Amino acid sequence: MNLKRNPITSAVQKALLTGLVAATAFGPVAQAQDSDDESVEEQGKITVTGSRIKRSDVEGALPITVITREQIELSGESNAADFIRNLTFNSAGSFRPQSGSSAQGDSTVSLRALGSGRTLVLIDNRRLPVSPSTGSSQNLSTLPMGAIERIEVLTDGASAIYGSDAIGGVINVITRDDYQGAEIMLGGAEVSIPANGGEREEGSIVFGASSDRSSLLAGVSWNDREIIFARDLPWRNPGSSVFGNSFTTLTAGVDNNDWTSYITGCDFPGTGFFTTPNSNAVNPQQTRCAYDFTLVSADEASTENKSFYAKASHEINDSWELWANATFSQAESFGRYAPVPDSSFFSTPLTVNSPNNPTNPNSPLYDPSLGLDPQPVNWWHRFDALGNRDNTVTNQVLDFLVGTTGQIGNAEVEFGLRHTDNRTSDVGRNYLLRSAAANLIESGAYNLANPYANPATVLNTMRITIFRDSKYDQDELFGSVAFDMFDMDGGPASLYIGAEHRQEKYADIYDPQSSAGQVGGSSGNSAAGDRDVTAVFFEALFPFTDNLEVNVAGRYDDYSDFGDNFAPKVSLRYQPLDNLTLRASYGQGFRAPTLDILTQQTTFSATTVRDPQSCLAQGQASTCSLQINDFIQANAALQPEDSDQWSVGLAYEPVDWFNFTLDYYNIEITNRIRQFTAQAIINNELNGLPNPPGLSCLRAPSGSIISCRTGFGNDGEVETSGLDLNARFNYEVLGGNMTTQFQLSHILDLSVDGGPELIKTPGFPQQRAILSNQYAYGDWSLAYNINYISDQNASTANLSAPSWTTHDVQLNYHAPWDGRFTVGVRNAGEKFPPVNRGNVGDRDYDFNLYDGYGRVTYFRYTQTF
Secondary structure, three states: OOOOOOOOOHHHHHHHHHHHHHHHOOOOOOOOOOOOOOOHHHOOOEOOOOOOOOEOOOOOOOOEEEEEHHHHHHHOOOOHHHHHHOOOOOOOOOOOOOOOOOOOOOOOOOHHHOOHHHEEEEEOOEEOOEOOOOOOOEOHHHOOHHHEEEEEEEOOOOHHHHOOOOOOEEEEEEEOOOOOEEEEEEEEEEEOOOOOOOOEEEEEEEEEEEOOOEEEEEEEEEEEEOOEEHHHOOOOOOOOEOOOEEEEEEEOOEEOOOOEEOOOOOOOOOOOEEEEEOOOOOOOOOEEEEEOHHHOOEEEOEEEEEEEEEEEEEEOOOOEEEEEEEEEEEEEEEEEEOOOEEEHHHOOOEOOOOOOOOOOOOOOOOOHHHOOOOOOEEEEEEOHHHOOEEEEEEEEEEEEEEEEEEEEOOEEEEEEEEEEEEEEEEEEEEEEEHHHHHHHHHHOOOOOOOHHHOOHHHHHHHEEEEEEEEEEEEEEEEEEEEEEEEEEOOEEEEEEEEEEEEEEEEEEEEOHHHHOOOEEOOOOOOEEEEEEEEEEEEEEEEEEEOOEEEEEEEEEEEEOOOEEEEEEEEEEEEEEEOOEEEEEEEEEEEEOOOHHHHOEOOEEEEEEEOOHHHHHHOOOOOOOOEEEEEEEOOOOOOOOEEEEEEEEEEEEEEEOOEEEEEEEEEEEEEOOEEEEOHHHHHHHHHOOOOOOOOOEEEEOOOOOEEEEEEEEEEOOEEEEEEEEEEEEEEEEEOOEEEEEEEEEEEEEEEEEOOOOOOOOOOOOOOEEEEEEEEEEEOOEEEEEEEEEEOOEOOOOOOOOEOOEEEEEEEEEEEOOOOEEEEEEEEOOOOOOOOOOOOOOOOOOOOOOOOOOOOOEEEEEEEEEO
16 A cells, blocks of 8 residues: 555654664664654654554554665665575575576565475565466566565564455565656666576666645666576586487386497487486497487576656545555566477387387387397487477556545545456477377388478478467555544553455466377466455454554455355554563464365376285285376365464663664464375375365275366365564764664474474475674765675485575665665675575575575666756
8 A cells, every 4th residue: 555644744753664664674774863863753654564554653563563665775676586585584495586497487485495386575565466377476577676665574473454465474566656856767687697697687666746635656677687507607417318319128018227328329419319328228329319408498587677657646635645556567577498309109109110110120229239020119219300399478557546535524445446457478498299299200201210301381280379368457445544542650551453356367378289298398287266265353462551552453365266264363562661661462363275276177197106906906016106097187176274373572782872673473284274285185095084075096806096186275284383583783983874784593492293393304494594794984985895605414315505605795876966876795705505405406406495506696787857
């Protein structure tokens, strides 16, 4: 929402925020609060994240960290997604744009390492639209960097205020408001890793004007980062995919996994094909034909954000104000994946008479040295002649909000409506039509001996362009009334009552061939559905004394597709001394089942499992592996997750140049939403454990599995606790002002279903910290930040990861003509990420937790008019 609801002046708002930052902020710091500031009570009231009630207290009952626009600029980041992902509260990292992913253009945040679906992101106190690419998480890549005034992070559950998904916490992005004049910023950056790619550009233009009763602010913001290819990274490990140009034999219809080179099928200089040893190969040379996909694939997709935003307000009279906000954002991403890999293993083996069968004496690929009788074989091929798989993903968000605020008696009333068009399109080129490729290879029209010699007509017959069209639109009506009920010793008791009605329209539609599993190199199933959410909520503030207040809140949500939920919360603030605040809270939260998993179409998969009953029934050893018919489906019986969470903390300012906050949190999630694979269902049956309703395996009288119905269900719990520390020092040095801030997020424990402790295992560092320093002298300022991610121990699958510390430096000069020159460097020491250590996954390092840009050198110029 627009913060301008009461006629609070811009100067008053800035003064309030400066005081709040002094108590809770972290990262690059803002200027110190002037010693002769008026008391907060004399300045008015303001709404902060986690509460609907406006209040004048700087330090409240909930732990809130405020990051100002100046702090964001001092970080050196060029887009909002990267800045938010680098918060210490994003404990285990989170998803960022990567080539080859179905969510290629998305960037998310995961507070407390609980997952992006359990972190709620707001923009101006209202929900950021859900990403159509996932149907479950919110995409930070669509946030306009130039529009951000500040970011408020609530590190406490807030379902009683905001509803679903606020289990791990809330991030509230507040956009600029009441700006007077004009400002232009232009900037660019170069990275030291890789040698090619990764360059950045950024810029913004903002204009604001106002009269006695009206104000208007409008601006544009843009930033982009070039694509990064795996071949340009210094730590690249060449790929050696079995999808090169090889074949495998079969025994009794079961593949022997004995990949063997064709006699003339791997000699293509200047390509990714190469011959490598294979002790299981059939040929006397014991080699297979491999493919190095890292020569052409991209590690990071390019990103580009272009946004327009506008805010307008008009005071109709002394009691009523009309306001409107509009934002249009387009985020585009380009990714390149290696050419399609495929095999007849997933369909029908080559027949004995196929010209591409190396056991066929009439085949140009026949190799008598193999000593094989004519027999069916499987081909394993990389369709390099089709070209690289190129995907262009475009996310477009149009968000329009209009409302009015006014006074009726002693009550402040607000109501409004919001409309959001949220679309994603994904176009993929040079994919493979499996049925056509299988027929062409069987007939010999596609020659495996020399794929680059195949005519264009043959290649075009099997080449297909795929598409995916997704939306997650919202229409919302909301209203509220706030008023003082009665006087108490500490002031008036306040009550806020509100209601919301939101209609969500979701569709994620894949092209028919992809949905039918006929496209090689791609997968996915369509989903679509609508839901209505109606909510009523309240919040009451009771100031029992001047130094003791209690806040009680509750929210009832009714979902049209699965049921309802009530989330309560109570918090307490006690100030025994003028410079000491104690706080505590307890609340219950929930996370609603998302539309993507409630509405997904049933998809078939030939899934490999281990099932002793089936093995024995089929006359095999009980430890065999076999493929079963797996139908992945929606689960209409899915219920929301529930959470219980409590926190205690303190804010203390022992001297006027030092203050700190320390908060403890404890979160327990029950009825966890998780995916049940076929193997998980089989294991539950073997161990006598129940499976969720609707998910099971159907068996024949012999005990052999006929088919499994798999999907998402409710099962188990997650428990975590930890500490957050913010400390701030402000003092004068050599005629200038020095500010130092230290932010630490420390996880005490994290476990799933009472299992082993996850903290310090790969991907779960115990601490993230930032130490920030800023020295301001006259027209010059210098910032120096230290960023820290703690080490992780080794596991059976991953090596240990050392601690990771990087250093950032920024220099600013404020010119007399209202211009500002900024030059800086992130990761000045060019620290490499822990390569092949920690939670490596499908990249060479933990892609969610670290970045591989090396030293990022940037320059900006800002002109204010």
